[in-house]
Amino acid sequence: MGRIQWTVYTRIVFFFAMLLFLEGYLFSNLTAPLAGSCLLMFLYFCRLRFEKSIGSLQIQRTILENILYVDTPFHVKTTIFHTGGAARIKVKDIIPKTAMLLQGENTNVWKTQTQDELLLSYQAVFTSRGTHTFESTQIEITDFCHLFTQKQTISVRTAVHIHSNPKELKKAKTAYTQEDVLAMPSLIGSELTREFEGIRAYLPGDLIRDIDWKASSRLQTLLTKTFQKKELLESMILLDCTRSMRRTSGKHAKIEHAIVVGIQLTHLLQSMHHQVGFIAYDEHKIISHITSSFDYQRIYRELATLPTIILTDSYTPNNKRDSQESPALTLEDDTSDQQQFLSLIAPFISGTSVHIMHPLQTSGIYQAIKTITYTNKQKHIIILTDLETNRDSYDDALRFAHAAYHKIWLLTFSTPYYHLDSKDISTDLIEKIYTFEISQEQLRKKLIKKNIEIVEITPQIQAPHIMEYLRRKK
Amino acid sequence: MQPFKLRNLILPMYLGLVLLLITPLSTLTALYIILPLVLIGISFSQRKRNLGVIGMALFYLVSIPQYLITTIDDPVHVYLLTSVIIIPSMFLLYQVLTNQPIHHIVSEISIQKKAILLTIFFGVLTFVSVYLISFFIGDATLFNTENIQGQILLLAAVSFLIFTPLLLRKTKGIMEE
Numbered sequence: 053m054g055r056i057q058w059t060v061y062t063r064i065v066f067f068f069a070m071l072l073f074l075e076g077y078l079f080s081n082l083t084a085p086l087a088g089s090c091l092l093m094f095l096y097f098c099r100l101r102f103e104k105s106i107g108s109l110q111i112q113r114t115i116l117e118n119i120l121y122v123d124t125p126f127h128v129k130t131t132i133f134h135t136g137g138a139a140r141i142k143v144k145d146i147i148p149k150t151a152m153l154l155q156g157e158n159t160n161v162w163k164t165q166t167q168d169e170l171l172l173s174y175q176a177v178f179t180s181r182g183t184h185t186f187e188s189t190q191i192e193i194t195d196f197c198h199l200f201t202q203k204q205t206i207s208v209r210t211a212v213h214i215h216s217n218p219k220e221l222k223k224a225k226t227a228y229t230q231e232d233v234l235a236m237p238s239l240i241g242s243e244l245t246r247e248f249e250g251i252r253a254y255l256p257g258d259l260i261r262d263i264d265w266k267a268s269s270r271l272q273t274l275l276t277k278t279f280q281k282k283e284l285l286e287s288m289i290l291l292d293c294t295r296s297m298r299r300t301s302g303k304h305a306k307i308e309h310a311i312v313v314g315i316q317l318t319h320l321l322q323s324m325h326h327q328v329g330f331i332a333y334d335e336h337k338i339i340s341h342i343t344s345s346f347d348y349q350r351i352y353r354e355l356a357t358l359p360t361i362i363l364t365d366s367y368t369p370n371n372k373r374d375s376q377e378s379p380a381l382t383l384e385d386d387t388s389d390q391q392q393f394l395s396l397i398a399p400f401i402s403g404t405s406v407h408i409m410h411p412l413q414t415s416g417i418y419q420a421i422k423t424i425t426y427t428n429k430q431k432h433i434i435i436l437t438d439l440e441t442n443r444d445s446y447d448d449a450l451r452f453a454h455a456a457y458h459k460i461w462l463l464t465f466s467t468p469y470y471h472l473d474s475k476d477i478s479t480d481l482i483e484k485i486y487t488f489e490i491s492q493e494q495l496r497k498k499l500i501k502k503n504i505e506i507v508e509i510t511p512q513i514q515a516p517h518i519m520e521y522l523r524r525k526k
Numbered sequence: 527m528q529p530f531k532l533r534n535l536i537l538p539m540y541l542g543l544v545l546l547l548i549t550p551l552s553t554l555t556a557l558y559i560i561l562p563l564v565l566i567g568i569s570f571s572q573r574k575r576n577l578g579v580i581g582m583a584l585f586y587l588v589s590i591p592q593y594l595i596t597t598i599d600d601p602v603h604v605y606l607l608t609s610v611i612i613i614p615s616m617f618l619l620y621q622v623l624t625n626q627p628i629h630h631i632v633s634e635i636s637i638q639k640k641a642i643l644l645t646i647f648f649g650v651l652t653f654v655s656v657y658l659i660s661f662f663i664g665d666a667t668l669f670n671t672e673n674i675q676g677q678i679l680l681l682a683a684v685s686f687l688i689f690t691p692l693l694l695r696k697t698k699g700i701m702e703e
Contacts, residue, residue, distance in 0.1 A: 061623060064583070072586055075591065081594055082604070083591050083594065083595050084587075084591050086607060086608060086612060087590050090612045090615075091586070196623075196624045197620060197623035197624055198575070
């Protein structure tokens with residue numbers, strides 16, 4: 053309950069009452085102080101009346117739509133039950149920063165009577181995906197004379213999950229070609245037996261050893277042998293949700309693009325009868341895990357609950373390695389005390405119950421890879437990351453995944469494309485970006501040696517482009 | 527918002543009339559009394575609350591002190607001033623601050639029949655008490671033109687009697703709507 057405050061009119065009336073007392077004293081006139089006393093009594097009467105008219109307020113907020121999407125309008129209805137007396141009530145429904153008002157007003161003023169029900173109805177749109185919360189409603193109760201006011205903020209939390217734009221889903225359905233479908237087995241690799249099934253026309257990306265030379269020479273066109281499918285690899289999409297992925301200063305956000313690419317790849321892989329699972333992780337732990345299935349909607353629903361973007365003003369590349377950021381992560385200087393400390397603390401940080409052998413294992417990516425490798429089954433892992441946070445851990449975790457014979461695609465999001473405004477470029481910044489890119493390149497080279505497919509992603513790239521790139525690379 | 531009507535000016539006109547009657551008249555005094563009330567009247571028609579507040583301030587600082595009381599020894603004067611001018615001026619202040627004619631406020635605040643009956647009762651009671659007081663003033667007869675106080679009190683009593691039903695009749699009309 054807020055404090056009752058004086059408005060400007062109360063101050064004026066009070067000031068004049070005092071002035072009337074002064075006037076009475078100076079001019080020896082009883083009329084003026086009499087009027088002053090009556091004014092003070094009037095203020096007191098209004099105050100008492102106002103106190104009586106403040107009752108309890110109950111607020112109920114309803115979102116009319118069941119599923120909400122980015123850039124798609126939704127309707128909000130806020131009902132306020134006022135059980136007090138007659139008063140003037142101003143209600144302002146605080147909308148999240150990421151929402152934009154389209155129609156109607158989230159603020160309204162009513163002159164209420166006793167036991168009134170007020171309705172605030174408006175239409176808004178969310179500009180970014182994720183879980184957003186309508187935090188509170190601001191109420192300002194004023195008496196009819198505009199003499200006293202009481203402001204209060206009532207916490208009414210309504211959490212909404214905003215899904216990615218459905219247009220992206222449609223794009224994924226229409227954008228991939230038959231070539232992508234046919235080339236997929238050769239891209240992912242090991243799910244084929246060598247048992248002959250048939251012949252089809254050659255497509256770029258087919259292995260040379262699979263070309264049926266005899267048939268090709270007979271028909272004067274290249275033909276490829278197809279083989280019986282033995283077992284389809286399960287795919288796991290690993291999405292990096294660390295702060296570096298979420299930070300953005302412009303309209304492009306890495307995390308949003310990664311989600312769109314993730315949706316498209318999920319759809320693409322599931323349409324080719326691959327079971328697709330999903331893991332989202334942050335700096336220290338796994339934040340979302342969906343086991344492999346053909347249920348596309350489960351992943352799509354989960355994507356809406358992931359952390360959303362963090363708006364920042366400028367971009368500075370992070371040129372430090374993990375070991376430079378935190379001295380505790382230095383490989384060489386591990387002492388037994390640190391080991392003991394980490395083995396106790398790290399399970400709480402990373403949410404695992406397993407024993408942590410090394411500080412690098414406390415990262416989200418390591419936990420994700422470990423979860424996948426737990427089943428001892430070969431999988432196709434697609435990692436969507438910007439390779440900026442826990443870089444040493446990536447090296448370590450991918451080495452671990454490679455040793456377990458997983459097929460890995462590493463889709464790296466190049467930050468300057470998303471986060472850099474040409475107006476902010478300075479020589480110093482360019483130098484930093486250059487140093488950063490060199491270190492990124494070194495890391496990529498290291499990973500390529502482990503037979504990991506690396507695709508650098510820019511804001512325009514969609515899943516079909518990735519498929520095409522990988523096909524051509526083959 | 528209710529449209530402006532002439533009946534919204536009942537209170538300023540009433541106060542102006544009473545003040546003009548009870549104060550010794552001169553051109554300057556009349557100007558001091560009328561000017562703030564004109565400002566208040568304009569604020570009603572233009573829906574400018576701030577102008578009304580300025581008018582009320584002038585009314586309290588300039589108009590009311592025109593009626594001079596130097597001592598509290600004369601309770602009739604004090605009672606007269608309080609009941610005939612200051613209390614109605616509070617209603618006027620209420621009207622200025624809410625920017626609504628008084629009968630609209632009454633209709634919004636007290637819509638119970640009990641409140642209306644209570645107001646009528648107090649109106650009649652005030653009339654009777656003021657009427658009786660006018661009899662206790664020495665040599666007061668209702669038609670004695672020399673006794674100004676008696677006439678003013680009578681005027682006040684009649685004004686109360688007229689004023690209260692006027693408000694309530696409008697209230698009733700709005701309630702029925």
